[in-house]
Amino acid sequence: MSTRRYLISKVLQALLTLAFVLAFNFFLFRAVGDPVTQLLRGHSGISGQAVLQLQRQLGLDLPLPQQFVHYVKETFEGHLGYSYFFNLPVSQVIAGRIWPTVLLIGLSTIASTVLGIWIGIHQGWRRGSKYDQGMLGFTLFTYSMPEFWFGLLIIMAFAVGVGPFPALFPTGGYETTGAGYAGMAHIVDVANHMVLPFFVLTLSYLGEYSLIMRSSLLETLGEDFIITARAKGVRENRVLYGHAVPNALLPTMTVTILQLGFVLSGVITIELIFNWPGLGLLTATSVDARDFPVLQGLFLLFSASVIVANLVADLLYSYLDPRVRAG
Amino acid sequence: MRPQPTSTEPVIIAPPGHIEAPREPPRTPRQIARARRKAAAKRVWREYRKNKMGMAGLIILGFFIFVAIFAPLLASSCGLDPTCPSTGPQLQAPTLKYPLGTDDLGRSVLTLTIWGTRISMIVGLVSTAITIFIGVTIGLIAGYYGAWRETVLMRLTDWFLVIPFLPLAIVLATLLGPSFLTVIFVIAITSWPQAARVIRAQVLSLKTRPYVERARALGASDWHLVTRHILPNVGPLIFANTVLTVAVAILYESTLSFLGLGDPLHTSWGTILENSFGAGAPFAGNWWWVVPPGLAIVLVVLSFTMIGYALDDILNPKLRAR
Numbered sequence: 300m301s302t303r304r305y306l307i308s309k310v311l312q313a314l315l316t317l318a319f320v321l322a323f324n325f326f327l328f329r330a331v332g333d334p335v336t337q338l339l340r341g342h343s344g345i346s347g348q349a350v351l352q353l354q355r356q357l358g359l360d361l362p363l364p365q366q367f368v369h370y371v372k373e374t375f376e377g378h379l380g381y382s383y384f385f386n387l388p389v390s391q392v393i394a395g396r397i398w399p400t401v402l403l404i405g406l407s408t409i410a411s412t413v414l415g416i417w418i419g420i421h422q423g424w425r426r427g428s429k430y431d432q433g434m435l436g437f438t439l440f441t442y443s444m445p446e447f448w449f450g451l452l453i454i455m456a457f458a459v460g461v462g463p464f465p466a467l468f469p470t471g472g473y474e475t476t477g478a479g480y481a482g483m484a485h486i487v488d489v490a491n492h493m494v495l496p497f498f499v500l501t502l503s504y505l506g507e508y509s510l511i512m513r514s515s516l517l518e519t520l521g522e523d524f525i526i527t528a529r530a531k532g533v534r535e536n537r538v539l540y541g542h543a544v545p546n547a548l549l550p551t552m553t554v555t556i557l558q559l560g561f562v563l564s565g566v567i568t569i570e571l572i573f574n575w576p577g578l579g580l581l582t583a584t585s586v587d588a589r590d591f592p593v594l595q596g597l598f599l600l601f602s603a604s605v606i607v608a609n610l611v612a613d614l615l616y617s618y619l620d621p622r623v624r625a626g
Numbered sequence: 627m628r629p630q631p632t633s634t635e636p637v638i639i640a641p642p643g644h645i646e647a648p649r650e651p652p653r654t655p656r657q658i659a660r661a662r663r664k665a666a667a668k669r670v671w672r673e674y675r676k677n678k679m680g681m682a683g684l685i686i687l688g689f690f691i692f693v694a695i696f697a698p699l700l701a702s703s704c705g706l707d708p709t710c711p712s713t714g715p716q717l718q719a720p721t722l723k724y725p726l727g728t729d730d731l732g733r734s735v736l737t738l739t740i741w742g743t744r745i746s747m748i749v750g751l752v753s754t755a756i757t758i759f760i761g762v763t764i765g766l767i768a769g770y771y772g773a774w775r776e777t778v779l780m781r782l783t784d785w786f787l788v789i790p791f792l793p794l795a796i797v798l799a800t801l802l803g804p805s806f807l808t809v810i811f812v813i814a815i816t817s818w819p820q821a822a823r824v825i826r827a828q829v830l831s832l833k834t835r836p837y838v839e840r841a842r843a844l845g846a847s848d849w850h851l852v853t854r855h856i857l858p859n860v861g862p863l864i865f866a867n868t869v870l871t872v873a874v875a876i877l878y879e880s881t882l883s884f885l886g887l888g889d890p891l892h893t894s895w896g897t898i899l900e901n902s903f904g905a906g907a908p909f910a911g912n913w914w915w916v917v918p919p920g921l922a923i924v925l926v927v928l929s930f931t932m933i934g935y936a937l938d939d940i941l942n943p944k945l946r947a948r
Contacts, residue, residue, distance in 0.1 A: 316784070316785055316788055319785045320785075320788075320789060323785075323789075327797060327798070327801065328801070439928060439931060439932070440924070440928065442927075442931065443873070443877075443923075443924050443925075443927035443928040443931055444920075444923075444924050444927075445877055445880050445881060445884070445896075445899075445920065445923055445924075447881070447884055447899070448880075448899060448916075448919075448920035448923065448924075449920075451899070451902075451903065451908045451916050451920070452916070452917070452920070454908050454909070455908050455911060455913055455916065459908065459909055459910075459911050460911070461911040461913050462913075470909055559790075560788075560789075560790040560791065561790075561791075563790050563792070563793065564790060564791055564792030564793070564881075567792055567793075567796070567885070568881060568884060568885065571885070572903065572908075582793065582796060583885060586796055586800050586885055586886065586887065587886060589800065591800075591801075594796070594797055594800060595797070597793060598793050598794065598797050601790045601793040602788070602789050602790060602793070602794075605788055605789070605790050606788055609788060
């Protein structure tokens with residue numbers, strides 16, 4: 300397959316998946332529940348007249364196919380509906396929450412990838428050693444731990460200060476409310492609030508990356524070019540960092556991007572317990588408030604980001620490893 | 627992310643030399659097959675016993691299964707009711723009478739955790755059963771029939787794989803309302819794609835094996851081929867997969883319950899954590915209310931994961947060859 304055809308087929312697949320998510324989203328919120336009752340949940344004493352009006356306003360009196368066309372058009376124009384809970388358009392509600400989540404996910408993903416790869420390299424290089432086994436145990440443990448429970452423990456230990464632990468950091472939030480810090484002081488304040496959630500997320504996902512790096516490195520170390528390098532008399536350190544690691548990094552890198560879906564899931568509970576005002580906290584509060592328009596918008600945004608991340612991973616991999624395109 | 631087995635050389639069916647020859651030669655082919663499988667199961671168990679990680683997992687799991695079954699004997703169910711006479715002072719730190727302290731209603735956290743074992747295990751096991759059923763059915767149909775069925779089913783599988791699990795689960799659970807059944811349904815509907823993919827890959831390589839072709843040439847129907855030749859050979863893989871899926875399902879249950887989407891009438895480990903968080907226990911330093919249910923989740927998930935990896939090591943010929 301030529302490079303061009305490969306790229307086009309990947310992009311088409313992503314678009315098709317996106318279309319599926321759109322249709323699924325539409326179906327989910329129309330078929331499983333009645334949008335008007337969902338919107339009016341908790342608002343008692345609304346006249347039949349008002350319900351009819353709302354139905355017309357939402358286009359619910361139209362036939363279903365027409366509703367779908369309407370919905371797709373609206374979505375592409377960025378109209379995601381109206382949140383009666385916030386009394387704001389959904390797109391506006393979501394837009395205000397994107398930055399804190401991007402900041403938190405971005406920094407913790409970088410940290411856990413770098414650390415995970417570093418640990419994985421040393422594990423694979425000294426396979427079967429005490430270090431390797433200890434790290435495997437640690438990895439299994441973090442994998443089995445609900446992120447939010449770990450977060451609660453960290454809050455108790457380092458924010459509340461239970462027993463011998465000192466209370467070092469704020470229990471939650473994005474910044475000190477009412478302090479009105481500016482410039483450098485503001486950055487320090489936000490960083491201070493971010494230390495704990497950042498730490499929890501980093502540690503929760505580190506294990507997956509080290510595991511992938513370890514097995515990828517082990518596979519690479521069994522390849523012929525490593526034997527050749529050793530036979531040539533290349534120093535061990537150079538065999539590892541010059542020959543094995545660059546090749547083993549490839550799958551690890553793409554997996555990092557593919558993990559976005561999991562990280563998104565983790566961020567929902569972590570933002571809730573640390574009261575971090577991002578998309579995850581918005582999801583949790585919308586669940587509580589049964590704010591369906593916002594949930595629908597968030598679901599679309601989350602799915603779209605994972606689809607785009609998948610596409611990026613595919614394209615990146617084919618660029619870095621031309622064998623994929625040929626196969 | 628684990629390597630998928632590609633080789634399918636009989637996993638449960640031992641090579642002829644290894645058959646423990648029965649005294650009376652079995653008459654029907656089915657009896658032969660049964661004897662062969664019994665011998666293979668024995669062999670797997672012998673190998674499993676040597677696996678330290680697997681045995682540790684089995685012991686931990688055994689403990690929790692015991693607790694789940696004998697919950698009524700270990701702690702009176704009355705202790706779940708805040709009006710019960712056995713409740714103590716509110717938010718009492720651990721004492722001899724309340725080894726794990728009490729919650730904000732004066733209920734013993736130990737009692738809650740013991741009874742939570744039941745709900746968490748049941749939800750984990752039932753949702754896994756449904757997950758595996760959907761996954762195996764779709765994987766079998768796609769792999770065995772191929773052609774348009776495969777295209778349609780695998781496209782669907784890929785779509786479900788891409789949709790981020792928790793947001794989808796949250797949306798579904800919110801729409802359907804919090805209940806026991808919702809949680810089970812939501813976990814199943816979001817976890818089957820992995821199983822479907824693994825099974826399909828296995829079936830694809832199995833159906834071209836000479837013995838399947840031979841059976842087909844002898845006039846065996848699709849149903850016979852699938853149930854007598856394909857399924858028994860994907861069996862071990864399904865088993866290892868099931869064990870790992872339970873671990874994930876229990877984690878998902880705790881997350882959904884923690885977000886308030888669990889059944890308000892049944893106490894699971896996730897519900898206890900939700901209640902403690904809602905009552906501000908972590909911020910008041912009431913560690914005894916937060917640590918036990920979470921630790922129980924970690925231990926059970928860890929035990930299933932360890933058993934799953936041990937089984938994979940033994941049943942997966944590719945790994946065994948090392």
